[in-house]
Every structure is written in structure tokens, then in C-alpha cells.
Amino acid sequence: xxxxxxxxxxxxxxxxxxxxxxxxxxxxxxxxxxxxxxxxxxxxxxxxxxxxxxxxxxxxxxxxxxxxxxxxxxxxxxxxxxxxxxxxxxxxxxxxxxxxxxxxxxxxxxxxxxxxxxxxxxxxxxxxxxxxxxxxxxxxxxxxxxxxxxxxxxxxxxxxxxxxxxxxxxxxxxxxxxxxxxxxxxxxxxxxxxxxxxxxxxxxxxxxxxxxxxxxxxxxxxxxxxxxxxxxxxxxxxxxxxxxxxxxxxxxxxxxxxxxxxxxxxxxxxxxxxxxxxxxxxxxxxxxxxxx
Numbered sequence: 001x002x003x004x005x006x007x008x009x010x011x012x013x014x015x016x017x018x019x020x021x022x023x024x025x026x027x028x029x030x031x032x033x034x035x036x037x038x039x040x041x042x043x044x045x046x047x048x049x050x051x052x053x054x055x056x057x058x059x060x061x062x063x064x065x066x067x068x069x070x071x072x073x074x075x076x077x078x079x080x081x082x083x084x085x086x087x088x089x090x091x092x093x094x095x096x097x098x099x100x101x102x103x104x105x106x107x108x109x110x111x112x113x114x115x116x117x118x119x120x121x122x123x124x125x126x127x128x129x130x131x132x133x134x135x136x137x138x139x140x141x142x143x144x145x146x147x148x149x150x151x152x153x154x155x156x157x158x159x160x161x162x163x164x165x166x167x168x169x170x171x172x173x174x175x176x177x178x179x180x181x182x183x184x185x186x187x188x189x190x191x192x193x194x195x196x197x198x199x200x201x202x203x204x205x206x207x208x209x210x211x212x213x214x215x216x217x218x219x220x221x222x223x224x225x226x227x228x229x230x231x232x233x234x235x236x237x238x239x240x241x242x243x244x245x246x247x248x249x250x251x252x253x254x255x256x257x258x259x260x261x262x263x264x265x266x267x268x269x270x271x272x273x274x275x276x277x278x279x280x281x282x283x284x285x286x287x288x289x290x291x292x
Contacts, residue, residue, distance in 0.1 A: 002031055002058060005062045006028075009065070026065055027062065029277070029278055030061040030062070031058045031061035033061060034057045034058060034060045034061025034062075034092070035055070036057070037057055038056055039054045039057060056094060057094075060093060060094030087102050087126075088101065088123065088126070089123070092119075099111070103126070106126040106141045108127055115130060115138055116132075117134065118130045119131055122162040125162075125164050126141050126142035127140065127165075129160045129162045131158075135172065137157055138150070139167060145166070146179060146181065147166060147180035149179065150167075150179070151177060153177055154171075154177050156171050157169045158172050163205070163242070164202075164204060165180050166180035166201065166206070168206050169199075174195045174197070175193070176199065176208060184205070184221045186201075186205055186218070186219030187206070189218070190218060193216060197209050197210060198239065198240060200240045200247075202219075202220075202243055202245065203245060204219055204227075204245070205228045205242065205245075206218055206242070207240045209238075209249075213235050214235055214237065215234055215237050215249055217229070217247060220245070223245065225245045225260050227247050227259065229260075231257060236251050236253065243266060243286065244261070244284060246260030246286075247259055248279050248281050250276055250279045253274075254291065255276065263284070266281075266282075266286045267286070269286070274290075276290055277289050277291040
């Protein structure tokens with residue numbers, strides 16, 4: 001089933017090209033991560049994991065990644081199966097429903113009644129964002145910065161990303177909508193920005209990967225550590241990730257580029273790091289998954 005799913009997602013590109021290869025990659029990542037996530041959840045709840053649980057999780061990952069396989073990057077595939085906020089966690093089940101646990105001071109683990117058909121989740125700080133298979137978005141938890149007030153224009157969404165207190169959504173036409181706290185300009189989407197293929201959000205800045213492999217970043221005014229200053233000549237990018245006050249980009253050749261704050265060594269990319277297939281960024285650290 002897993003191998004056959006590669007043909008469905010990658011074959012939808014209609015050609016043997018980079019898009020097909022990337023669809024196959026994110027399908028593999030999402031299924032693997034969801035399988036492991038389900039295993040650990042079952043381990044915690046039942047005292048032991050099971051093969052059935054792992055298989056259930058893998059199928060959940062395959063189902064969840066399918067509508068997004070041609071549009072999300074590798075780091076997006078990682079959170080298809082699970083997402084973590086500051087002190088709470090979310091799990092996406094194979095039937096499109098969610099389970100939440102951990103700190104609940106802003107009702108962030110209280111899944112909204114009737115929320116089903118979820119295909120993508122993102123958690124940050126004390127709130128959550130869920131993307132449904134009909135392209136609509138649901139946000140709940142901490143609300144004082146307006147991130148739970150989803151604009152009426154947020155429809156036909158393909159991907160979402162949550163910053164510390166702002167949300168950005170990628171629409172099917174390659175444009176973006178952002179809302180929530182804008183104290184550093186993080187929701188000021190640049191005029192004329194189109195052809196966006198993937199998005200990411202840091203604490204106070206936003207990243208957009210365009211279909212031509214270039215990156216656009218904005219926000220961070222007043223807390224500027226260079227996280228929105230994209231390195232000159234950065235091209236051939238296939239994935240982006242937003243950390244607390246820094247940014248990462250994965251290039252097509254499997255190398256990683258970082259910029260912004262480096263107070264905890266989060267930009268000290270190991271010498272010789274190559275063959276990277278996916279990247280992730282925490283508040284003060286970076287993660288790379290190699291193709292091997």
C-alpha cells in the first residue's frame with residue numbers, strides 16, 4: 001500500500017520531474033513520521049506499541065499528505081502527522097480528527113467540536129491551526145492577538161504555518177493571507193507576491209518559497225537579527241523553515257543555508273552536511289534529516 005501510494009502522489013505530476021520526486025519524498029516522510037508518532041502515542045496510552053498501531057499511523061500519514069503532496073515542503077510533511085506547541089501537543093488521526101494533550105491554559109488542547117477532515121496541523125505557543133480537506137482553516141487557543149479570527153478570504157488553502165502569534169496561509173492560486181499580531185510587520189505580505197510554493201513562520205517573521213526556488217521574507221521589525229534578510233544569490237531552494245529569530249533554507253543539492261540569530265549555535269551548520277532531505281527549526285535549534 002505504501003509503495004503503491006508513491007505512484008498515486010508522484011504520478012499526479014504527469015511527468016518524471018522534480019515535482020514528482022518531491023511529491024514522492026514528502027509522501028515517504030509523512031507516512032514514516034505518522035507511523036512513529038502513532039506508535040509512541042499508543043505506547044503512552046496502552047503501555048506498549050503494536051504493529052497494528054504503526055500501520056494505522058502510516059496509513060494516516062499517507063491519507064493526510066495526499067492532498068498536499070504537490071505543494072508542501074519536506075518540513076511541512078514532518079508536521080502532517082504531529083505538531084507541538086510550547087507545552088502542548090497535537091496528533092492527527094487517520095479519520096481526520098485530532099487529539100490534544102499537555103498545557104491547556106488557553107484551551108489549546110480542547111479540540112473544537114465538529115472539527116473533522118483535517119489534513120494538516122500546526123502548533124505554536126499556546127494555539128493551534130488546522131487545515132481541512134475543503135481548504136478551510138480553523139484556529140483555537142490563545143486569541144488576544146487576533147490569530148483565532150480567521151479572515152473571510154481564507155479559502156482554498158493548501159498549507160498553513162503558525163508563528164508565535166500570527167498565522168499565514170498559502171492559497172491554491174499561489175498567494176498568501178496572513179493575520180494575527182503584526183507588531184513587527186510579520187503579516188504585511190509583500191504586494192504582488194505570487195507563485196508561492198511553500199511557507200514557514202518564525203516567532204516574528206514570515207518566509208515564502210516561490211516556485212522558481214527563491215525565498216522572500218518579511219517581519220522582524222524591532223527584533224531584527226537578520227532573520228528576514230535573505231542571503232544574496234540564494235536560489236534553487238526546495239524547502240524553508242522558520243525558527244525563533246532565524247531562518248533555514250534547504251537547497252536542491254541537499255545543502256542547508258541559515259541566517260538570523262545564532263545565540264545558541266542554531267546556525268552552526270555542521271561542516272560537510274550534505275544529502276539533506278528535510279529541515280526543521282525550533283526556538284533555538286535546527287534539525288536536518290539526511291536522505292540516508
